[in-house]
Amino acid sequence: MLGAGGGISRLLSSSRSPQGTQMATQTLETGVHLADVGKSSGGEMSRLIVISNRVPAPRGSGAEAGGLAVAMKAVLRERGGLWLGWSGETTADDDEPEQFKIHMREEGNTQFALIDLTRRDLDEYYNGFANRALWPLLHYRLDLADFGRHDLSGYFRVNAFFAKVLAERLEPTDTIWVQDYHLIPLAAELRARGARNRIGFFLHIPWPPPDVWYAMPAHYRLLEAFTAYDLIGFQTAWDAENFASCLKREGLAEETAPGGFRAGTLEFTIGAFPIGIETKEFAAAARGAADNPLVKRMVASLGDRALIIGVDRLDYSKGIDHRLLAYERFLKNNPAYHNKVTYLQITPKSRSDVPEYAQMQAEVAGTAGRINGAFGHLDWTPIRYINRTFKRPTLAGLYRMSDVGLVTPLRDGMNLVAKEFVAAQDGDDPGVLVLSRFAGAAAELSGALIINPYDLDSTGNAIAGALAMPHADRVARWRDMFDRLMKNDVSTWAGGFLEALEEKPDGARPYRHEAVHGEHRAHIS
Ligand code: ADQ
DSSP, X not given: OTTTTSTGGGTTTOOBOTTSOBOOHHHHTTOOOGGGXXXXXXXXXXXXXXXEEEOOOTTOOSOOOOHHHHHHHHHHHHHXXXXXXXXXXXXXXXXXXXXXXEEEEEETTEEEEEEEEEHHHIIIXXXXXXXXXXXXXXXXXXXGOOOOHHHHHHHXXXXXXXXXXXXXXXXXXXXEEEESGGGTTHHHHHHHTXXXXXXXXXXXXXXXXXXXXXXXXXXXXHHHHHTTOSEEEESSHHHHHHHHHHHHHTTSOEEEETTEEEETTEEEEEEEOOOOOOHHHHHHHHHGGGGOHHHHHHHHHHTTOEEEEEEOOSOGGGOHXXXXXXHHHHHHHOGGGTTTEEEEEXXXXXXXXXXXXXXHHHHHHXXXXXXXXXXXXTTBOSEXXXXXXXXXXXXXXXXXTOSEEEEOOSSBSOOHHHHHHHHHSOTTSOOEEEEETTBGGGGTOTTSEEEOTTOHHHHHHHHHHHHHOOHHHHHHHHHHHHHHHHHSOHHHHHHHHHHXXXXXXXXXXXXXXXXXXXXXXTOOO
């Protein structure tokens, strides 16, 4: 029973550490493994349908730079099911929706429904509303948000289209798990088509306080769409609290029990489910990477210099520019480290069609070049800045050979790189993680040196502190973090979420949710 002793009831009331970071420990101990949930009394597993904006090609290179893809691949490999979403391909603008191509593929126990979108849909729904309105807004960047009305209608249109494609393939006992901010209206669209299935939603990115969210003209319409879900999951208790405050202050829903909400006649649950990684597998890949040719090349080129590593998609939320400036402070304040340290920043380009990203690309490259020009020498490049993806074993090997991992986002839902860096370390001689307090991962990884990325001096000092940290301290900090990551891996994350979702009564949802629409339409937004 969810409310009694289960994880969720405690999620919204979790406490804070003295530093102000949220203590998500209560949410982490459920220990439910993915293989243990979703079975009916006859032992049959209900089919899991995952829907996300982007579905990676089933036989891809294995070098995806994106946390959601990495995590969902791991979940579906274990449980199987159907994964539905955009194929990554676009068709001509004048195509009618009915003519969009849907490509079915199969790999192992997973079916893939890969859907092509038109250029216009992609521009409005993905590049537009998802990435120029929701992404900056949910990362507290109102200054970068653009709330175009065409983009909003494209967003709802594509969600309706995805819902139509899914509804045509839906069985009554399927469990549906919707991923991320691209697809908020999906459940409402499915319910409008008669779906009574259990539908859960997980947000991979942060949720801001009400006054940030309310700045978006469509805030009420989107909040209302959430009420069509049975379970809404966030990365941290902070995010869940912020979201609950948005609902309550709008009078859209009332809290009937910790984590339990009612909007009209609709009941749903809100909780924190911190995402994990495949800890054991990643650690094994890192151990095995000593023979990897790229890792060997890196070792050889490094000489006896210490290695600092940063790995991020090129995104303003990741704080790459601030990090480079903090490294510059470190170099300025610590001349003894000149030519003794190399900072490797691996940054695959992302969302290059969005203007803010193209601009940031130029800025980051400019900052790295300027610092190299100022501090570098004939035989020393202080920053190696690389715009490419690597296969996961190579990445694991690069983390393992690093003395310091710099993970300093200005705001991040979780940040899997922080967890991968810890998992990859050699426990006898581990590197040190420097972690932003504004990454969701800071709630769990208290063995890291926690910094404020806006404070360049103290971040620079933390780099120096990490490089000089005594062996015993490094081992103790690492052990604490690694044990947590072993206990709370991607399988327990998915298991915890799906257990909470599959406890909901099957087929209980009304066909439409007039209840909420009827009662709350009088609201002035
Ligand atoms: P992202 O913003 O994509 O994820 P993150 O959690 O760090 O951020 O995941 C990035 C993933 O891409 C990691 O697995 C990393 O190894 C991989 N990656 C990055 N650079 C790479 C490279 N050059 N080559 C190969 N792989 C690379 C979103 C949210 C996060 C949240 C995740 C999962 O923004 O806060 O943690 O979803 O929920």
